[in-house]
Amino acid sequence: MEKISEEFNEFINQQSFSIWQQFVTQLQVAYEKMEDTIDQEFQIPVSEQQVNLLLKRYVVDNVDAILDLHVDLHDGWFRLYATAKIKGIFLEVAGNFGIVHIQADKDIQRLVFQQLTNVDVISLYCQSYFKTLAVRGAIWYFHQRLKKDPLGLILSHISLAQQKQDIIYVEIGRWLKKSKQIMDTLKKVQVNHAFVAEEQLILKANVNIGNVINLGNNDVLITEADNPDIHQSTDNSENSQSA
Numbered sequence: 001m002e003k004i005s006e007e008f009n010e011f012i013n014q015q016s017f018s019i020w021q022q023f024v025t026q027l028q029v030a031y032e033k034m035e036d037t038i039d040q041e042f043q044i045p046v047s048e049q050q051v052n053l054l055l056k057r058y059v060v061d062n063v064d065a066i067l068d069l070h071v072d073l074h075d076g077w078f079r080l081y082a083t084a085k086i087k088g089i090f091l092e093v094a095g096n097f098g099i100v101h102i103q104a105d106k107d108i109q110r111l112v113f114q115q116l117t118n119v120d121v122i123s124l125y126c127q128s129y130f131k132t133l134a135v136r137g138a139i140w141y142f143h144q145r146l147k148k149d150p151l152g153l154i155l156s157h158i159s160l161a162q163q164k165q166d167i168i169y170v171e172i173g174r175w176l177k178k179s180k181q182i183m184d185t186l187k188k189v190q191v192n193h194a195f196v197a198e199e200q201l202i203l204k205a206n207v208n209i210g211n212v213i214n215l216g217n218n219d220v221l222i223t224e225a226d227n228p229d230i231h232q233s234t235d236n237s238e239n240s241q242s243a
Contacts, residue, residue: 041192044203048073051201058175065158068092075198077116083123086158089135092123095151098196100167102203105190106183109173115166118149 052070060066068083076098083092101112121139126132142150152163161170176182193204 041204041206044191044205045197046201046203048199048201058172059160062175063158063160066160073196073199073201076196078196081122084154084158086154088127088131090123090125091121091135093119093121093151095119095149097168099194102191102194104172104176104186106187109171109176109186111170111172113168113170115149115151115163115168118143119151 048071051073055069055071060069065084065086066082067085068081070081072079072081077096078098079094079096081092081094084090095118096116098114098116099112100114101110103110121136124132124135126135139150142148152161152168155161155163155168161168163169176186187208189205189207191203191205195202195204
């Protein structure tokens with residue numbers, strides 16, 4: 001009888017190990033399939049209203065010189081409106097831009113724009129009339145004589161962005177990193193690029209599957225704690241002590 005019991009237990013152990021191996025294999029295959037699928041890029045539409053709310057929260061509310069910043073989104077380009085107050089100079093400007101590149105992940109958060117037109121000065125006020133004339137004259141000189149736009153100089157002065165020719169670089173990480181929720185999201189979903197549609201910004205992104213299922217810190221999919229033999233031996237030990 002004991003021999004039959006031992007053979008039966010051995011049979012059960014062998015079957016349990018076989019089933020466990022099959023489970024691990026199936027889980028690994030499922031993970032690889034999921035990784036291949038999620039690795040594909042997908043699109044996230046962001047409305048014009050949402051973009052302007054983000055600009056207010058993460059730029060206007062953090063840069064004292066910027067009083068207002070909003071965009072009108074069109075097919076393939078956008079018009080940016082900015083209101084600023086710099087050393088007693090109040091100005092409202094607008095210009096047309098295109099998107100060169102957008103990157104937002106756990107390491108880099110950067111916007112790269114191309115300036116398509118010179119900025120139009122909508123309003124300009126200074127503490128004195130003569131200072132207003134001087135500023136208007138400087139803008140005219142930039143546009144007509146230097147064939148440049150003073151926007152890059154203004155953005156650099158208020159530490160908002162850097163400009164090289166007609167390309168503007170904005171490092172937005174200094175604001176986004178203040179939000180734990182955003183940075184946690186960027187560990188799982190990274191934005192690779194974007195394009196502008198009518199009243200929409202379309203983000204191209206993909207999921208970091210390793211971080212989504214908590215594999216970002218060298219975690220392994222199957223650990224020794226998942227071994228059924230450990231639980232079986234623990235249960236047998238507890239039963240022996242109870243007896």
